[in-house]
Amino acid sequence: MQTRTLRLPRFLAGGRAALLVVVALLILLFVLGASVSDRFATTGNMLNVYEQSAGLALVSLGQTLTILTGGIDLSVGSVISLLSMLTSGLIAGDEAMVIPVVAGVLVLGALIGAANGVTIVATGVHPLIVTLGTGAIVQGVALLYGLGPVGSVPISFDAFAYGTFPGGISIGATVALALFLLVSFFLNNTRTGRRIYAIGDDPHAADLMGLPRRRILVGVYAASGFFAALTAVYLVSRFNVGQPYTGANYTLASITPVVVGGTMLAGGRGGVIGTLLGVYLVSLLNNTLNFLDISSHYQLVVQGLVIILAVSVYVEKQRGLA
Amino acid sequence: MTGTSPIGMAVPAPRPGSADRIRAFASRYAILLFLAAVVVAGGLAAPGFLSGSNLTNMLMQFVPLGIVVIGQTFVILVRGLDLSVASVMATAAVAATAFGGVNADAPAVFATAIGIGAAVGLVNGLLVTKRNVSPFLATLATMIVLQGIRFAWTQGAPSGNVPPIFRTIGAGTFNGIPYNVLFLLVVAAAGAAALHLSGFGRRLYITGGNPLTAHLVGIRAARVTLAAYVVSGVLAAIAGLVLAGFVGVVDNFVGRGFELDSIVAAVVGGVALSGGKGTIAGALTGAAILVAISNLVVMLGLPVQAQIILKGIVIIVAASFYVARRR
16 A cells, blocks of 8 residues: 555656657667767677766765665765775785675765764754865875875776676676665565655655655665765775875765656655666766766766756755755 | 745744754854854964965965855856866966066966966856856866866966966065955955845846746846856866966966865865755855865874865765755
8 A cells, every 4th residue: 555655656757758869869879879880889888888877876876865865975985995995905915815805894884874964953053054064174184194196906806896707797787786676676566675665755754754864864874875985885996095085076976877767856755766867867978978978077067967957857855945 | 044045935934942042143153153162263273374464375275165165156056066177277287387477478477367267167167057067077087188188288287477467466465364265255245246136146046046937037047057067167267377376387287176166165165066056155154264274283293194084074064054945
């Protein structure tokens, strides 16, 4: 009964319509790119687009969850930076340290996220402010740990970012894809998943229904921290080393695919599949602009316009600031 | 500041009893007391902190942030947020270098900067009011677009100078008092008058405090909101010129970090993100606290990284304090 009443408004709110818009944009971009260059619509280039989506995909997955609850996580960039430094700093070239350090970093990411969640529910302060604050603290710690690249990783560590399955299919991007499908299943088919939507849709009603809102919020921010940690590991795999500003751009970048994919900042509507398509859209957009030989300066302009276009098409449910 | 709330309604008198009265006083002036505590503690811990030259130095750093915070306050009062201010600052400063760099160009430079700020504010405001886009996303998008336009225009590195008069306003002093402080005082007085004395200010507080009430009493909330974004854009552009004059060189990142710092300062100063609550004086006090703490970190010889960590702690503690007080 409960799931039925929750599902209906979400469907009517245009979750599917948003997906159609993104798919239409993807097709449009593909046609545009294909008409510009013969090398665009090749398997090799598409695998390239797929591979380059991995980092943004991982961080946006966690961001989608916080936004679904009506919150936001502005600490992800700093968390990625600090944890990337800890990954390469603690592994320090030692093959034997890889597994314990990566496991430790993932746990630490989840703990930092949980601390965000606990602070949000304990103080009642808007998540935007809380995570802005914790983000600053984590960034400060990262800069205390080192002002430049720290440590190193064994050569084989690049398998996550550059390794491929037979056929040249990127391992990292496929791991991200699998996680999206897993989280999508979780959101749509488990009680906790449905409750995440319920909390975002109407926190007050969620409280009246007796949902464990605080516990779920802590869990959601822990998940965001975990996915930020996974992004950090991925970026170390890609660049061989962690740096204090590796994650800086990911804070705001992680929000773009979420909103382009139809998840409302007000919470309660959207989903991770939209975000995944949003990530592919950003990745394909950058690739297309490269083929069009448009300078990276204009790529920024286009990215901003895409955000405006997307959020102007989906009518936001106006509530509060975010 | 006075016994009336910003919209002119009488504030209930604190219950008699000296303990209650002290508590009420401490609660109302908490932010000023906190600033005083920081200043006193700083003076005791770091001898150079209260020296004339260091105070002048802090004031000069305070001015550009102060101007931006005033605009940010207008926007937050109507339940908004302006992430584009830093981008507007840099764009105004870069545009200022496109002229001849002589004082005769100053009016043109000033007009161009204000035009840029007003245009960006207008776009932000229209997205928020006409398209119902969340302020966070609308101003994030304009920030990104503006950054791209600036990079494309400058091809990476701007050349040219701002007219010398801006250097004087930004960095010059008159008997030890920086010119730019006088400038800020004028802006703050105008902003405070607009918010606390004019009909526009009253409509702004009602729109932010309770949109339904605003609608019922016939306030055109969309127009008020739009105006708030334009004010923020214009003040950010002016702050960009002042900061460019203070620093002396213009690059693509003039004002970097001001978008978040201005929000932090406003929140620390008691401007509520939920709208309708806060004053210019409070927001400026918040900005002063940020500047004092950053300066103190340097004066105490602490690692510079401590500045960001302290900033993070201060905003969470301050915001929790306000939320707890409002309950």
